Amino acid sequence: MSKSQTRTAIVVGAGIVGLAMARALAEAGYKVTVFDRHERSVGASVRNFGTIWPIGVPNGPLYARALRSREVWREFCDATGTWSAPSGSLIAAYHDDEWAVMNEYVAMNEGIRPSRTLDPAQVRQHAPGVVANGLRGALLSTDELVVDPREAIRNLPAWLSERYGVEFHWRQAVTRVEHPWVWSGRRRYGADLIYVAGGTDFETLYPELFERLAITKCKLQMLRLEAQPTPFQLGPVVCGGLTMAHYSGFHATPSIGRMRERLSEQYADLIALGIHVMAAQNGLGEITIGDSHEYGHTHEPFNESSINRKIVDYLRSVLDLPSWNVKQSWHGIYAKLTDGKRSELVIEAEPGVTIVNGIGGGGLGMTLSFGLAEEVVNGTLQAETVAPIVATAH
Numbered sequence: 001m002s003k004s005q006t007r008t009a010i011v012v013g014a015g016i017v018g019l020a021m022a023r024a025l026a027e028a029g030y031k032v033t034v035f036d037r038h039e040r041s042v043g044a045s046v047r048n049f050g051t052i053w054p055i056g057v058p059n060g061p062l063y064a065r066a067l068r069s070r071e072v073w074r075e076f077c078d079a080t081g082t083w084s085a086p087s088g089s090l091i092a093a094y095h096d097d098e099w100a101v102m103n104e105y106v107a108m109n110e111g112i113r114p115s116r117t118l119d120p121a122q123v124r125q126h127a128p129g130v131v132a133n134g135l136r137g138a139l140l141s142t143d144e145l146v147v148d149p150r151e152a153i154r155n156l157p158a159w160l161s162e163r164y165g166v167e168f169h170w171r172q173a174v175t176r177v178e179h180p181w182v183w184s185g186r187r188r189y190g191a192d193l194i195y196v197a198g199g200t201d202f203e204t205l206y207p208e209l210f211e212r213l214a215i216t217k218c219k220l221q222m223l224r225l226e227a228q229p230t231p232f233q234l235g236p237v238v239c240g241g242l243t244m245a246h247y248s249g250f251h252a253t254p255s256i257g258r259m260r261e262r263l264s265e266q267y268a269d270l271i272a273l274g275i276h277v278m279a280a281q282n283g284l285g286e287i288t289i290g291d292s293h294e295y296g297h298t299h300e301p302f303n304e305s306s307i308n309r310k311i312v313d314y315l316r317s318v319l320d321l322p323s324w325n326v327k328q329s330w331h332g333i334y335a336k337l338t339d340g341k342r343s344e345l346v347i348e349a350e351p352g353v354t355i356v357n358g359i360g361g362g363g364l365g366m367t368l369s370f371g372l373a374e375e376v377v378n379g380t381l382q383a384e385t386v387a388p389i390v391a392t393a394h
């Protein structure tokens with residue numbers, strides 16, 4: 001065994017961020033061990049839409065990172081037979097201001113992104129479920145890839161073990177880290193490098209550091225509809241105008257202010273709940289729909305059916321589906337960066353220990369993690385250092 005293969009790394013957390021770190025470290029020759037407190041991954045990474053969503057990030061390094069991540073997703077899906085679809089995304093316009101934003105977006109991204117506008121007849125060809133009444137047109141982007149997160153996140157650990165020899169310790173919470181050691185209760189494990197990818201658990205490892213960071217938790221309500229009757233196909237991931245107000249990729253368009261002003265009058269109640277609506281179909285024909293956004297360090301464990309209703313009502317103004325039978329509803333919580341300065345948190349908690357969290361500001365972990373992890377491991381993205389944590393007695 002060569003010397004480089006004997007370098008070791010421990011990753012805490014088997015959500016998409018931890019799994020992506022494990023892959024990048026293994027690719028770089030590390031012997032990797034992953035710990036997760038649960039028997040399998042049940043955090044934000046299995047609760048999302050499963051959209052690999054380049055349209056949600058601005059041009060430049062984040063867009064390149066999203067495309068690199070998509071490449072890795074494809075490689076993994078091809079190698080394991082995990083379902084994925086290059087569905088693309090479609091945002092339907094029912095107002096002149098939405099149509100103006102779309103046309104400006106396409107012009108600004110000419111030669112950069114594969115996006116174009118469609119007239120109503122073309123929209124119906126791509127996405128037959130889109131409501132035709134009052135339709136101005138749509139923005140089609142062919143960048144987006146869809147996986148079913150429940151299947152994909154379940155298959156990833158097996159792939160990492162088989163392909164790279166990554167070892168998993170499930171049902172083992174890491175309760176303390178002090179380089180080169182991590183403890184799970186009284187059991188101690190050592191590694192050259194340690195990465196903490198604990199998602200919304202800010203309280204167990206380095207709590208005093210998390211208290212100093214501009215970070216909170218965002219709760220999102222989601223629903224899944226039963227499989228649509230065949231042969232109906234949703235086609236691309238379908239969104240309404242509220243989505244353009246949400247994603248920074250649209251913020252530089254001249255008409256965004258006008259569109260936002262109108263939306264904030266027309267949909268004040270939805271905007272107050274952070275609702276912007278998307279629908280993505282999986283390989284079984286089921287459609288995942290959401291979502292709302294609520295911020296705070298502690299969230300009610302209960303879902304509000306009034307929020308679910310508002311999500312469905314708004315979506316019905318954009319989509320006419322053969323079946324609206326709800327199969328499941330749930331919420332997910334991700335770590336949300338709050339200062340608007342960072343697009344991720346990569347922080348050296350102490351020499352040899354790096355925290356990786358808040359990807360894409362929080363809500364784009366599926367889209368960016370694989371690319372980000374490679375940049376962290378190859379040193380393109382340097383971890384920030386923060387003032388050292390001083391041990392205090394209370």
Ligand SMILES: Cc1cc2nc3c(=O)[nH]c(=O)nc-3n(C[C@H](O)[C@H](O)[C@H](O)COP(=O)(O)OP(=O)(O)OC[C@H]3O[C@@H](n4cnc5c(N)ncnc54)[C@H](O)[C@@H]3O)c2cc1C
Nearest residue numbers: 013015017037043044045048174198199332364365366367
């Ligand atoms: C409803 C919803 C929809 C979303 N839609 C999308 C989307 O379509 N596209 C997209 O790109 N992103 C989406 N996101 C964002 C994406 O899901 C997150 O950015 C991503 O899942 C965060 O991954 P993570 O690994 O940090 O967190 P998690 O998946 O929560 O994983 C953290 C893991 O760490 C473990 N852990 C924590 N502390 C410890 C410890 N001390 N010891 C051992 N284990 C520990 C936990 O058990 C958990 O398994 C969505 C998020 C939500 C909630």
